Structure formats: C-alpha cells, structure tokens
Amino acid sequence: MRLPLDRVRREVAPGAVHVPDWLSVEQQRQLVTACLDWAAGPVPMRSARLPGGHHMSVRTVCVGWHWQPYRYTRTADDAAGGAVAAFPDWLAWLGREAILAAYGDPAQAAAYRPDTALVNFYDDAARMGMHQDKDERSPEPVVSLSIGNSCLFRFGNTANRSRPYTDVELCSGDLFVFGGASRFAYHGVPKTIPGTANPAAGLAAGGRLNLTMRVTGLPG
Numbered sequence: 626m627r628l629p630l631d632r633v634r635r636e637v638a639p640g641a642v643h644v645p646d647w648l649s650v651e652q653q654r655q656l657v658t659a660c661l662d663w664a665a666g667p668v669p670m671r672s673a674r675l676p677g678g679h680h681m682s683v684r685t686v687c688v689g690w691h692w693q694p695y696r697y698t699r700t701a702d703d704a705a706g707g708a709v710a711a712f713p714d715w716l717a718w719l720g721r722e723a724i725l726a727a728y729g730d731p732a733q734a735a736a737y738r739p740d741t742a743l744v745n746f747y748d749d750a751a752r753m754g755m756h757q758d759k760d761e762r763s764p765e766p767v768v769s770l771s772i773g774n775s776c777l778f779r780f781g782n783t784a785n786r787s788r789p790y791t792d793v794e795l796c797s798g799d800l801f802v803f804g805g806a807s808r809f810a811y812h813g814v815p816k817t818i819p820g821t822a823n824p825a826a827g828l829a830a831g832g833r834l835n836l837t838m839r840v841t842g843l844p845g
C-alpha cells in the first residue's frame with residue numbers, strides 16, 4: 626500500500642532521485658499529445674528487437690536519435706527507415722528543470738543538454754527487464770518522466786541485475802533522475818498497475834507512458 630509519507634522527494638541511491646508529482650496534469654496532457662504526434666510517424670512506434678531475436682514488450686518511439694539495442698542512429702533502420710523527429714527545445718528545457726528539481730544545482734541544470742528521448746508505451750502486460758542504460762557515450766544523468774498507470778520501478782546497483790535494489794512506485798507525473806554514482810545502475814519495470822491512471826492526464830487509451838531523456842555524447 627502506498628502511504629502519503631512515501632510521496633516526497635527521496636534520494637533512492639547516491640545520484641538517483643525520485644520527485645513525486647513533478648509534472649502538472651496540464652504538462653502531462655501536453656507530453657501525451659507530443660508523444661502521440663511522434664508515434665504517428667514518420668517513424669512508427671515499434672517493439673525493439675533484442676539480439677536474441679525476441680521483441681521487447683514495450684513499444685518505443687524515439688526523438689533526436691533512434692535507439693535500438695545497442696546503438697543510436699539518425700534514421701530508424703529497423704522501423705521503416707524514416708528520419709527521426711528533431712529533439713525539441715522545449716523538451717531540453719524540461720530536462721534542465723528536471724535536473725534542477727532533482728539535484729538543486731543551477732549550474733548542473735544549465736549545462737544539461739539532452740539530445741535523445743525514448744518514449745516507451747506499456748500496455749497492461751508489458752514490462753522491462755533489469756538493464757543498464759549504457760549505449761550513451763556520456764555520463765550525464767538520465768531524466769525519466771512517467772504518465773498514466775503507476776508501475777513498480779526497480780532500481781538496483783551498478784554490479785549486477787540482482788539485489789540490492791529498491792522498489793519505487795512511479796505514478797503519473799513523477800520524475801526520476803539517475804546520474805553520478807547511479808548513472809549506470811541496473812533498473813527495470815517488473816509490472817505496471819492497471820487502473821491507476823488519472824484520466825485527466827490524457828492517456829485515454831490506458832496503459833503507461835515513460836519518457837527518458839539522455840545525452841548520447843554522439844557527434845552531430
């Protein structure tokens with residue numbers, strides 16, 4: 626059960642900060658509209674194929690750079706080959722605000738220059754296994770925004786996929802930032818919690834949407 630006391634800013638691990646209810650409902654609606662727009666093409670939302678041949682259960686569309694395991698490209702070679710949508714200035718601004726909210730350091734926030742966003746859509750059966758975000762060539766933090774159904778977010782250690790880890794419930798509007806000593810920590814989503822979304826947040830079809838901003842460190 627989620628107690629109101631849990632819904633306060635918390636450093637889950639060094640450099641990993643959960644800020645509940647960070648996005649307003651209006652901001653969530655605007656983000657959902659933007660994500661639907663990106664998902665409409667020219668690069669469609671798709672389930673990325675893992676090297677073993679399986680497809681991820683989440684569906685993803687990218688902005689700025691197209692991600693597929695384990696690389697970034699400017700065109701979506703595994704999804705119709707289209708050019709990836711440009712990374713908008715307003716999203717980079719939101720990323721800087723997120724860094725400020727998480728770490729409280731204006732200089733660090735001002736220097737943050739995300740150039741890719743992965744938008745993941747979870748239906749009620751989707752989940753994400755424990756993994757590291759390590760296809761970027763930059764140690765800059767990852768900014769994660771959640772909209773729609775709540776989920777169980779598992780935030781682990783940098784050595785392996787198992788314990789120690791901390792389970793955090795991410796709800797619609799929550800911010801989670803991981804950088805510094807936690808930038809390459811394993812993390813995953815064992816389950817979402819159907820029926821927990823706020824309909825006013827704009828995800829009319831249900832499910833959960835997660836947007837992560839990252840700095841690829843790639844040229845151009």
Ligand SMILES: O=C(O)CCC(=O)C(=O)O
Pocket residue numbers: 743745753758769771778795812813814835837
């Ligand atoms: O959905 C989430 O909260 C996590 C997403 C994630 O781990 C990723 O995109 O690498």
